[in-house]
Amino acid sequence: MITCTADYSGCPNDGLDPQSPDNHRLARVCTMQSAVYRYRSSVPVRGACPGEIRLIRIWETFESINTTKYAFCLQTIELKDDAAPVITCCPADITVSPGINCKTTVHWKAPAVSDGCSGVYYNLAWLPEAVLM
Numbered sequence: 001m002i003t004c005t006a007d008y009s010g011c012p013n014d015g016l017d018p019q020s021p022d023n024h025r026l027a028r029v030c031t032m033q034s035a036v037y038r039y040r041s042s043v044p045v046r047g048a049c050p051g052e053i054r055l056i057r058i059w060e061t062f063e064s065i066n067t068t069k070y071a072f073c074l075q076t077i078e079l080k081d082d083a084a085p086v087i088t089c090c091p092a093d094i095t096v097s098p099g100i101n102c103k104t105t106v107h108w109k110a111p112a113v114s115d116g117c118s119g120v121y122y123n124l125a126w127l128p129e130a131v132l133m
Helices: none
Strands: 003-005 007-010 025-030 035-041 053-063 070-079 087-089 102-106 112-114 128-131
Touching: 003 053, 003 070
Parallel strands: 007 070
Antiparallel strands: 003 025, 035 053, 053 070, 087 112, 102 128
């Protein structure tokens, strides 16, 4: 008998090595003396974003002495980033009066941005301490 771990869903950079200490390893092989186990993976289906992938891992085990004693299980592995980034500490609206020559310097703290799976990139139209004209 063979028991697989539950299907696995993780981030695009989690990797697919079944020997790593994560959730997509073989859980248990039992009731066979001198059991041999192996795995093979289906052709991965690539997602829309870099590193996104979905595949079926086929875990097999058989007795090395009597290969007719055979069992297998299927496990779906999906690496995807389906959560949007989170923006916190967004600065409040700022009202300024123009200074000499219609210029003024504005100070604010840039917002904090985080994402559970991937790196975060954002673009500010003006940097803190920008001189606006």
